[in-house]
Amino acid sequence: GGIYIIIHYILNIFLGRWNVDFINNQPDMTVVASSIRNMQLTFPRITKFFEGSSISTIGLNLIIVTSLLFFLLRNKGFEKEKRNYWVLGISGFIIMLFSFTRIYLYSIVGQSIQAKNYLVATILSFTIANPYPLLPYLAYGLFASIIGLMIYRKRENLIKKVIIPIGLFFFIYGLVGCMNFPKTISKADYFWYFKTHLELGIFILIITFFWLTFEFRNKKIINIPFIKWFSRVSLTIYLLETLLSEIFGKILSYLIPAWNQTINGCLIFGALNIIIWILILWIWQKNNFKFSVEYWWVKIFRKLGKKSTKMD
Numbered sequence: 001g002g003i004y005i006i007i008h009y010i011l012n013i014f015l016g017r018w019n020v021d022f023i024n025n026q027p028d029m030t031v032v033a034s035s036i037r038n039m040q041l042t043f044p045r046i047t048k049f050f051e052g053s054s055i056s057t058i059g060l061n062l063i064i065v066t067s068l069l070f071f072l073l074r075n076k077g078f079e080k081e082k083r084n085y086w087v088l089g090i091s092g093f094i095i096m097l098f099s100f101t102r103i104y105l106y107s108i109v110g111q112s113i114q115a116k117n118y119l120v121a122t123i124l125s126f127t128i129a130n131p132y133p134l135l136p137y138l139a140y141g142l143f144a145s146i147i148g149l150m151i152y153r154k155r156e157n158l159i160k161k162v163i164i165p166i167g168l169f170f171f172i173y174g175l176v177g178c179m180n181f182p183k184t185i186s187k188a189d190y191f192w193y194f195k196t197h198l199e200l201g202i203f204i205l206i207i208t209f210f211w212l213t214f215e216f217r218n219k220k221i222i223n224i225p226f227i228k229w230f231s232r233v234s235l236t237i238y239l240l241e242t243l244l245s246e247i248f249g250k251i252l253s254y255l256i257p258a259w260n261q262t263i264n265g266c267l268i269f270g271a272l273n274i275i276i277w278i279l280i281l282w283i284w285q286k287n288n289f290k291f292s293v294e295y296w297w298v299k300i301f302r303k304l305g306k307k308s309t310k311m312d
Helices: 002-015 031-038 046-050 054-073 081-097 101-105 107-114 118-127 134-152 156-178 190-215 225-232 234-255 263-287 293-303
Strands: 019-021 026-028
Touching: 002 031, 002 046, 002 054, 002 234, 031 234, 046 107, 046 118, 054 081, 054 118, 054 134, 081 134, 081 156, 081 190, 101 134, 101 190, 107 118, 118 134, 134 156, 134 190, 156 190, 225 234, 225 263, 234 263, 234 293
Parallel strands: none
Antiparallel strands: 019 026
């Protein structure tokens, strides 16, 4: 989890994609993106240090959820199956249903930055700031841990009788809520609140569908090589995608100056980026993705006595 937090800052400040500042109607770019566009070393504004990310949310979920599981499962706690499900489930429901409080706390993030109260701003960047705050995304990890425990114990009946209804509840609750509020993407509001419930419902239903359909019945999924390549080094791609797209975009700007002025041009640009990555991975996989983040990850953990099938 701590490694993911470090990667989060590397991504947010140096390598990551750029966000749009909807208030000032301008891009908020990282070092790599802005430096390539300006053709000189350019550093981002201080606000980039206080943006959340999917990487930080994954890291904090790993730290918090695994700590909770360690507490629950120690001293034969693994045998207290019902208690563990109740603790994880109730915690997840409380976080999700009361995550609307983020709407009223969100303004404190900007106020803390303006007041140069950077410690508070850092804490809030993980808990309530855009785009993936722990409130409510910690609940995703809690529900995922319940599903993981049930899969480990092969509780197909509980997945059908408990997890699927929970997924349907969040899906319907979120969908109905989304239909009754103006659709926005730039601020914390009730549409965003219900959207996260809808997403959690979809997340739960997709996981249970694939596990019950394929894993539990030992059915094989069609092997598509490039999808397997992407899944193996997804974190490496996530870290380097902005670098590649900005360089490619800069080259295109010299060749076709107005390429990004139309929707078709942007769609073609996105498709070409995918094709370039497929070609890179096709070459790289011949060397088993040597020197990728995942390569070093597996190597380090192997030295610590922890085996991984990530690169197998």
